[in-house]
Amino acid sequence: MPLHAVRPKILGFISEQASAWLVALVVVLVGGALTLVVAWATADFNQQQVRQRFQLLTNERYSRLEERFEDQEQRLDSLRRFFVNSSSVSHEDFDGFAQPLLLRARAYAWAPRVFDDQRLVFEKQVSDDRGEAFSIRELSDDGTLLPAARRDEYVPVLYSQTQSVLGSPLGFDLLAQPLRRSTIERAYRSRAIAVSQPMQLVGVEPGYATGVLLLVPVSRPASAQMPDNEPFGYVMAVISIHQLVADGLPRAARDNLVMQIVDTSDTQQRVLYESDNVVGRSGLEVTRRLTLGDHVYVLRLRASQVFEQGNHSSVISIMAMGGLLSLLLSALLYVLVSQRQRAVKLVQQRTGELRQREHELRAAHGQLRSVLNAATQVAIIATDLRGVINTFNAGAELMLGYEADQVVGSMSLESLHRTSELEGRAAQLSQILGKRVTRAQAMLVEGVDSVHEAREWTLVRKDGSHLSVNMLVTALLDDHGLWIGHLAICLDVTEQKRVHEALAARDRLLRKLSAHVPGGIFQFALEPNDNWRFIYASDGIRDIYEIEPGLLQQDAKQVFERIHPQDAERIRASIRLSALQLSHWREEYRVQLPRQGLRWIRGEATPEELPGGGTLWHGYVSDISDLKRVEDELRALSITDSLTGIHNRRYFQDRLRAEMSRVRRTSGALAVIMLDIDHFKRINDQHGHAAGDGVLQELCRRIGSRVRSSDVFCRLGGEEFMVLCPSTDADQAFRLAVELWQSLRSAPMDGVGIVTASFGVASWRFDEAADSLLLRADSAVYAAKQAGRDRVEAELSRE
Structure with missing residues (x-):
């Protein structure tokens, strides 16, 4: 057989007849292809890292801004509580409390409510306190402060603490300016913090001029002077958006993010704040919602050129190194193939070159070994x-x-x-x-x-x-x-198995935890096509709604069919509002269950926006029926006298305030009957306190059987009692008091004998306060006692 019959291939795959240039070209092409694959994988990995870094930066920036917005609300609320908890606040008290609150706020101010009939007295009192002339003013068309025109109500700035060198115009009526008036009206209706539309601040640098006004009403518990929890004034904060957002953040030349804040409540969608740095070309962008008072702002965060410069890709370097290695390897193979070819041609003429060929094969084997070891x-x-x-x-x-x-x-x-x-x-x-x-x-x-x-x-x-x-x-x-x-x-799969085992253990732990948590845990999704469904529902949901969790994952409408008809629409509306504002959802509602009947349920959930649109809530529901029953029992105990079983002083005061509000609106009639047992201390001393308690209980039984169903019979304390008579004038109340007096003295009480009481009657007069009405009834009782007790006396005007 000739020597050329069987020829081994170079490196096991390169034919001896192949051109060295062809081999080098193939290696260059293969190396280039591998380099492109590695570069693509590197670029993809780099993009993932860049997106992760960008997400971390945006989360940190959003959290910082959210904390600042919440901090401003808390500072303003602390100023409100300062006024609520103080009987009177002087200018020095206000300055001392408000000055430390000025961090990132331009000014704080206090503006009381002044009605038209109180204006002159108010202006004189403030002028005397300040030692200089003071008047309620408003801006004219040319920007001059002039005395305010007559209105039913004024809200003038009385105290102000500001960072501006120009100060604030004291006495300026906030109701005279439309923007501030609308903010006050919203705060009055909601009894919570209201935020104005964007406004231009005066006396600050142009870059800090765009701002908003935060305003919250100040109310004390209802009284005769201010019924129905009416606010007696407003505290406000003037906020520069640039100062609130940008202070403490990196300078524009070093900031990785470009920020933009837009007021969604503004019909013009004006930009409240926008960074000065340049937007990068990566297209990375995140939109979040920020809440300040009753306004929702859109925060738009984009990657800046600084961010892109600090996160450049190494793809070009990899491609350069890959190309260089491909060229070197092709050159090496070109030399190897060409030398091999020359050795084969000269094998019969130069036997010495055989050793050189074996050496080259050993080198190739070593390279293969190196590749394996790599x-x-x-x-x-x-x-x-x-x-x-x-x-x-x-x-x-x-x-x-x-x-x-x-x-x-x-x-x-x-x-x-x-x-x-x-x-x-x-x-x-x-x-x-x-x-x-x-x-x-x-x-x-x-x-x-x-x-x-x-x-x-x-x-x-x-x-x-x-x-x-x-x-x-x-x-x-x-x-x-x-x-x-x-x-x-x-391939080592130990880590992969550990991850799978950890995931399985986590699932088992989740099932165990959800099985021992009272109530049910759920994930609920509202998709863009208005599709409502449960992503996850624990076994506890079965006890809450008497529905299998597997059925809820197919159709969430079954839950809403269980909700009480009077609560269903409110729950749907609260879910949609939570999805719109991404706010925490918390509701208490009733459900009608086939087996358990009517039950009270409390639900709480935290929303998050899904990448493809829609909202996902993570939350839980629990049965609070027992808690509701205890609350009702405690409420009944809080308004009932424990000894006699009739209503107590607290219930009487609540009903009196309600009836006073009614008669003021309708100009109707109202009367009260007060009675005090005669010589009650003597009964306790002679017969003992047990007998005295029996007298109180028998008196309540006799009086309670005589009063009308519309009357309110209460024990004020000790031996004093009161009957509230709605829609009753003085004569009718006097006749009822005589009947009660006669029923009490008509028959003796066991072990005590005849027990008498002194009655006083008073009827409501137009524009009279509750304290005045009760004082006149008490005076009538006093008159009855002075006249010898055991009688009924009407109010002084009857005498």
Whole structure:
């Protein structure tokens, strides 16, 4: 056979007849393709890191701004509570309390409500207190402060604490300016903080001129002078949006983010604040909602050029290095192929060059060995036909702890496996194939011509510990297709198994926790197409709504069918409002259940905006029926006298305030009857306190049986009682008092005898306060006692 009949290929795949230039070109193209793949993967990974950094920066910036907005609300509320809890506040008191609150606020002010009939007295009192002339003023068309025109009500600035050198115009009537008037009206209606539309501040730098006015009403518990919890004034804060947002943030030349704030309540959608730095070209952008008082602002955050400069990609460097390596490798292969070709041509003439060829082959084998060892994350193990290991790369050394010298030629691939696992696999395959399969064949039984699949095996390390790997074993063939050994490629899946086990443990823990938490835990989604559904519902939901959790994940409408008809629409509206403002959802409502009947439910959830649109809530629901029943019982106890069983002083005062409000609106009639038991102390001294308690109870029984269903019979304390008579004039009340007096003295009481009482009657007079009405009734009782007791006396005007 001639020498050229069978020619081995260079490196096992390059033909000797191939052109060295062609090989170099192929290597350059393959290297370029691999470089592009690596560059693409690197670019994708870099983009993910950039997005993560951008998300972290936007979350931190949003949290900081949210804290500042909440801080301004809390500072203004603390100023409100200062006025609520103080009987009177002087100018020095206001300055001392408001001055420390001026952080990031331009000014704080106090403006009382002054009605038209109080104006002259108010202006004189303030002028005397300040030692200079003071008047309620308003701006004219040319911007001059002039005395305010007559109106039913004024809200003048009385105290002011400001950072501006120009100060604030004291006496300026806030109701004279439309923007401030609308803000006051909203605060009056809501009894909470109201925020004005964007306004231009006076006396500040142009960059800080855009701002808003925060205003909250100040109210004390209802009284005769200010019924129905009416506010007696307003505290306000003037906020510069630039000062509130930008102070303490990085300078524009170093800021990674470009910010923009827009008032969604403004019909013109004016921009309240916008950064001076330049927007980058990455297109990264996040939109969040900020809430200040009753306004919702849109915060738009974009990546700046500074951010892009600090997060540049290394793709160009990778492509340059990859291209250079491809060129070097192509040059190396070009030299190798060309030298090989020259050696083959001169083999018969120069036998000495054969050694050079063998040296080049050894070098190629060393390069291949280097490539195998470079794969440190993968274990590559090759064996001969007997299964003895002849290749053990660096990745295998790292995974199994053996040195290559300790393994090659002395250990088999079978010895690295757990014996029990191989025996189990061999028994399984023997049963399936119907023939005996040895342990050594358990990983190779598919055969030479079969397609091998990776399987999970457990390998034994040098120190005896176990390692879970995903191993693919294939047959090694020579150039003639003869079987010369096996090749095993192993990937460490320990971390992957640990992650799966951790996820499974977390799921089991979640099920256990939800099973022991009172009520039910849920994830509820409102999708853009107005589709309502539960993403997750714990088993506790079954007890709350008497619906299987699996059914709720298919259709959430069944829950709303359980809600009481009077509460259903309110719950739907609150959910939509929470989705619109991304605000915390908390409601108490009733449900009608087939088995348990009427129950009270409390639900709470926190919303988040879904990337594809819609809103997702994380929350829980619990049964508060027992709590509601206890609340009703406690309320009944709080308005009932424990000894006599009739209403107590607290209930009487609440009903009196309600009836006073009614008669003021309708100009109707109202009367009260007060009675005091005569010589009650003597009864206690002679017969004991038990007998005295019996007298009180018998008196309540007799009086209670005589009063009308519309009357309110209450015990004020001790031996004093009161009957509130709605829609009753003085004559009618006097006749009723006489009937009650006669019923009391008509029959003796057991163990005590005849018990008498002194009665006083008073009827409401136009524009009279409750205290005055009660005082006249008390005076009538006093007159009855002075006249000898055991009688009924009307108010003084009757005498």
